[in-house]
Amino acid sequence: MFDVVRERVRQGYRTCRYPALAPELPERFLGRPRIAAAPCPPGCADCLAQCPVKALELRPQGPALDMGRCVFCGACARTCPQKTIVFSRDHRVASRSREGLIISSTDPGQQPGKAIPLFRRSLRLRQVSAAGCNACEADCNVLTTPVFDLGSYGIDFVAAPRHADGIAVTGPVSENMRQATLDTFDAVPDPRLVIAVGACAISGGIFRDSGECHQGVSALLPVDLYIPGCPPHPWSILDGFLTLMGRSR
Amino acid sequence: MDFSYRESVDLRDAPCLSGENFAVEVQACIARGFRVGAFFGLPHGPEDVGLVAVLCPEEDGNLCVLHSRPLTSYPSMSPTCAELHWFEREVHEQWGITPEGHPWLKPIRFHAPARSAFGEVRPRPLPGQTSYFAVQGPQVHEVAVGPVHAGVIEPGHFRFQCLGEEVLHLEISLGFQHRDIERMLTGGPDARTMHLMENAAGDTSIGHSFAHCALFEALTRTEPAPRGQMLRRVALELERLANHTGDLGALAGDVGFLPTLSYCGRIRGDFLNMTALLCGKRFGRGLLCPGGTKLDVDEALIAELRKRLAAAHRDARGAVDLCLYSNTVRARYDDCGPISTNAARACGLVGVAARASGLARDARVQFPVAGAAPGDIPLSKCESGDVYARACVRSHELDRSADFIQRALNALPEGKSAVSTPALPPHRMAVGIIEGWRGEICHVALTDAEGRFAAYKIVDPSFHNWFGLALALRGQQISDFPLCNKSFNLSYCGHDL
Structure with missing residues (x-):
């Protein structure tokens, strides 16, 4: 007993005060991309060739980047001869709309979108891993540790879909998980939400061209919140949830 | 044919x-003491598939590779070599090659066959829909769980045959995470290859991308x-430290010892x-590339890493000791599974x-990577x-990994x-x-005449170990399943690929 108390004191208080205080992110973290309004050199399409997930498109006014496909590897930014594409350290990437994930020089990504007042104080989610690689799942799970303390925001991952306000789907939805994903959604009472966590769930991510996957939950169900990343940083996921609840700053 | 694990061979030799x-x-x-590292089908032509076995010595030494002509059936080895039974099912499911005399040929991933089995078109099985081992008798009952589990966890289907609380048999049916990674890798390497490695099992991004780099360097x-x-x-x-810490915390959580659960959840994040x-990503994505690492470190970063490691290791040690020295925890871990x-x-x-059961199997010792001394970890x-042994192995490895990182960063x-x-040779x-x-x-790749991947086989440790979990639960209480x-904390996607 004495050991338990002593260790408790030694381990200290570690919960972050988010969103009041900005989270500490590593120097090399790649967050929300920005695209400068500079015309590309004629004929240059180096970034397109480097992208493993075809997240870039060349428009007349420059490249447009789809965060819903992006795995945030930074290959495009490294190859760009004039630094048109830059990844900032802003972890806030979530959006209520699919179009809000597309970033170009004329449109830095739309506002995250309107909150749903009904869920302002309480959000219960059933997490469904549908062929996720366990990175998105792990970064959802970590929110329940004392650092993030998910419960203090009124958010919880629950065991039964009957107790849930919606599902948080990770992974590209393999054919083998299609029915189970739809069944889980069907078991959630109305009004219900679908949250796509990670590039795979939004667009299929790196598995977009696999014949065994369905290009994400977006291809099967209407999605209420998109949280891009591969995997999204836990702070990005929490920011997404709080955006939906109308409690993000 | 024997060959060194750091060199390449021409299978035609x-x-x-x-x-x-x-x-x-x-x-x-296998009778001479080898074990199965990989066992897979190798397409020779559109309708011709042969078998390849890569066998690993129990002590350090050369690997042995054996391969067969294109075939449609062969005598099953599972009756004498139990470790092959899962591999034989996999090859049968993928390529329609029948191991004659296999005890129970069931699908393991429930995917569409990679080709029609020599003209015979097999229908795609529904996931989890197969015959299961069943125990009959009064008061025997079956508990079915999954694919969607109660927590934030990957999908899989478990069937317990129980007599009261006692589990007579557990059968594990996977495949829900199947994304067809190996097929996506053939024809590469390309811009996707490293990303697929990092996504094979996300919590093992470094492990799988390191195995790919080692393979790439052996080929070239x-x-x-x-x-x-x-x-x-x-x-x-670092990946080992993070996951072992998380596992030790989760083990404590499963016996209701909450202090260690809370601390380890946070320290894993550290x-x-x-x-x-x-590298900017918590799972180490984008760090490795064939030839070395994409990113370098400077003195300031090394100092910061060493400082943080010392603090996190001290915290982990304190949190884990609290649990391992607790009598109530010991009472639950001892003799369990x-x-x-x-x-x-x-x-x-x-x-x-394996190490918890007394087997000296550690690739860091038996197959050290280039430049590593066999005993430096x-x-x-x-x-x-039992569960206690598996916890203790992790606990020891916390110290040894932390010690190694300190020494490595110091020098x-x-x-x-x-x-x-260079480009891959043909x-x-x-x-x-x-x-x-x-x-x-274990990753195995063969290149074609143009130097592209003709076949790429990934064997995640979970592929060997899932059956071990089923075995561990025999005669245990079903409440001890979590x-x-x-x-074991095995990977579903690493198995399903």
Whole structure:
């Protein structure tokens, strides 16, 4: 007993005060991309060739980047001869709309979108891993540790879909998980939400061209919140949830 | 044909055996003390598929590769070599090659067959829809769980045959995570290849991408940059620290010992954040490349890493000792889910589970990567094979990995972090073997006439070990399943690929 108390004191208080205080992110973290309004050199399409997930498109006014496909590897930014594409350290990437994930020089990504007042104080989610690689799942799970303390925001991952306000789907939805994903959604009472966590769930991510996957939950169900990343940083996921609840700053 | 795990071979130099001779040779090798590293189908043409077996010695030494002519059936080896039963089912499901006399040929991933089995078109099975082992009798009942589980966890289907609380048998049916990674890798390498490696099992991003790099370097005869190689090894041990800490916390949580659960959840993140210092991503994505590492570190970063590691290791030690020295925890861990040394050897366990059952299997010792001394991370082993042993192996490895990282960062070789690699040579085969945090990761690739991947086989440690979990639960209480499961903590997507 004495050991338990002593260790408790030694381990200290570690919960972050988010969103009041900005989270500490590593120097090399790649967050929300920005695209400068500079015309590309004629004929240059180096970034397109480097992208493993075809997240870039060349428009007349420059490249447009789809965060819903992006795995945030930074290959495009490294190859760009004039630094048109830059990844900032802003972890806030979530959006209520699919179009809000597309970033170009004329449109830095739309506002995250309107909150749903009904869920302002309480959000219960059933997490469904549908062929996720366990990175998105792990970064959802970590929110329940004392650092993030998910419960203090009124958010919880629950065991039964009957107790849930919606599902948080990770992974590209393999054919083998299609029915189970739809069944889980069907078991959630109305009004219900679908949250796509990670590039795979939004667009299929790196598995977009696999014949065994369905290009994400977006291809099967209407999605209420998109949280891009591969995997999204836990702070990005929490920011997404709080955006939906109308409690993000 | 014998060959070094760090070199490549031309499979055409090895005798192409008939199905019968192939089975005889593989079993003779296993009888000599080899174990199965990889076993897979190799397409020779659109309708011709042969078998390849890569066998690993129990002690350090050369690997042995055997391959067969294109065939449609061969004598099953599962009745004499239990560790092959899962592999034979996999090859049958993928290629329609029948192991004659296999005890129970069921699908393991429930995917569409890669080709029609020699003209006969098989319908795609529905996931989890197969015959299951069933126990009959009064008061015997069946508990079915999944694919969607109660927590934030990957999907899988479990069937328990129970008599009261006692589990007579557990059958595990997977495949829900199948994404067809191996097929996506053939024809590569391309811009996607490293990303697919990092996504094979997200919690083992470093392990799988390291195995791929080792394979790539063996194929191209490249010596990786010493600095990059050391940074990769640091990242690999950081991955081990993070996951072992998380597992030890989760084990404590499953017996209701909450202080360790809370602390370890946070400390796991501290280790992940150290990996993020290296490359910006908590799971180490984008750090490794064939030839070394894409990113380098400077003195300030090294100092920061060493400072954080010392603090996180001290915290982890305190949190884990609290639990392992608690009598109530010991009472639950002891004798729970035991696997004997013989059983572990027979079903081909690797990694933490094997070492907890007294098997000295650690690729860091048996197959050290280029530039590594075989003993610079000593092997941690226990004998009892129960949950306590699997916890203790992890606990020992926390100290040994942390100690290694401190030494490595203290004496990081000078120079560039990566060397450039040439294009892949045609018609070569090589392996990449890395001790990931769960156990031995084995990648095998063969190149075609143009130097592209004609076949790429990934064997995640979970592929060897899932059956071990089923075995561990025999005769245990069903309420101990979460604890046993966590003590293995196997990957669903690493198995399903």
